[in-house]
Amino acid sequence: MDTIQLLMDGFSSALSLENLLMAAVGALVGTFVGVLPGLGPTSAIAILLPLTGVLEPTQGIIMLAGIYYGAMYGGSTTAILLNIPGEISSVPTCLDGYPLAKKGKGGPALGISAIASFGAGVLGVIGLVFFAPILADQALKFGPPEYFALMLLALTLMVSLSGGSLIKSFLMGAFGYSLSLVGLGPSSGMPRFDYGVSQLMGGFDMISIIIGLFAVTEVLKGIEERRSGATIAKTGSVYPGKEELMKSAAPMLRGGLVGFFLGLLPGCSAAITAFLAYDLEKKVSKHPERFGNGAIEGVAAPEAANNATSSAGFIPLFSLGIPSSPPLAILLAGLMIYGLTPGPVLFEQHAPFVWTVIASMFVGNTMLLILNLPMVWVWVKLTRVPYGIMAPIILMFCTIGAYSVRNSLFDVSTAFLFGALGYLFHKYKWPVVPLVLCFILGPLLEESFIQTMAMGAGNIAIVWSRPISLVILVAAAALLVISILLNRRTNKRVREEQAHGIDVAS
């Protein structure tokens, strides 16, 4: 009952006129950046994240929610209309979305995608309402060993974020941890890795690194590829007809359930569930031969699964502090800007704020449906803006974004330096998300490790001698095996689809 009351309070805060306006602006801007060819949701959120920093916390978070859903929807738009999946999770959407767009039915495909996203978002909020009190009750039992075990659980994500080479993924994770060490040590207060440079004593700012690795890199990639504005065929009405809705209802439900329940497992990415949902739909269909040639079910199921996984990802994010996808890793950084450190005690310590965030997710999603969908033609036109104009604008936004967090030009230089590094990482296939994830989790890992060792009088065995931390460690081992198996399957499917000519932009 308390939870419902808190959620209602969250809604009353999120639904004020000012906050609604922020949600609307966030959804619009997020969609615009997400729809730009080659810019996936992760880059879109990274570019726009610092812009929310100039607002009050509640407004900033609400705008961030709008940006998140807008960018996710923008990513689906390019997958359907241009056959360019911003992220691997959008590959299954391309398989039938693009053939539909070529037939002039891109509009209904976008409509179904938005409805699936909305439904999955609602499922996520319901899941949070259901799980939050349970987790809040458990929160007080968490001590440093449990947190340390949680950080080890987060390492299982390296498998799903590896993008191919596990060695490279773990090395990038180690690089991320190393970067997080720069600054004052938590135990002695002595500066580490500063080499006499005064700016390094304050450590690296995570937003600068994120902006560099995602946004600046994206611009550099665009220059290399000599990107231009895109040409899109007529989309038709975005409102799906009765027949299309009837055909999509069951696939949406099946995809949503697959996405939601698998999405609860940290390490199970949206790419895995989107492919599983697509393959499942093909298996249960009476006409599997229609798949790949423009079956609306082939859009509904993976989109529902993709979005349900993204929404379900909020549960491990809020409750355990573990982001299960790249956009959620950036969102985690965004929440941390506002002093919210997701984890078991989040619901205990910041209940009103957290429920406003949850309510704002719902508001952002609704905004997308009622405001964004009818405006799809505007986005289609905006994709024709030449890259030569967009790229300098994005770079200037990156500068402001990196500068505004600490009013530091050092952070701007850091963003540009990591932009160049990100370009090299992309070129030689080194995954950057493990770096970002470990950079964010690094201080938490170190703090929990030092406290655990102090509690155990220098004996690490304390971690597996406590029931909750032991359960987390066993879960981490199980998830590692599941992640490896599911990722192998997904990588195989991605290679199959790439062989059929789908170009994954990320």
Add this chain to the structure above:
Amino acid sequence: MIRPRNLPDLIASLLCIAFGFIVSREAYRLESYAGSVYVGDHTLPFLLAIVFVVLGAALLFQSFRAKIGEGEGAAHDPESLAGNREISRLILCFVTLFLYVWLLDWFGYVLATLLASFVLFRLIGFYRWLTSLFFSILLTGCLYVVFIYWLQITFSRGSFFD
């Protein structure tokens, strides 16, 4: 002589091993400030140094075993490989961005943004001088109104004008 089949990975693995030694040196320095040999600010750097050296060595080994075309193939892919012109443009853009940071401190936000965006419009969009100037004035004006006038972000006014 055994030749590496993936040169970029070979170079990266050597860099990782070198980085591991740098991190271990810092861990050794920090250990002198710690109260315990096992727990302190040096512990995580020490563990990371081991990770870098071990995984770097594994990658080094792998770079000799990689199938022909793997990894290095990406760099030789004509679609992914930028031409000399694109590489020059990338380097010029990169230099412009770093000069922009320096100019921000020197000339202040408005003038530095005007100059940097002008160069970037020329470099990335290949626009004519006048068109680039028009776009850069428009962009700088919009950014000034939104971020400095409306959202009141404090930027450097430039030490040159002090």
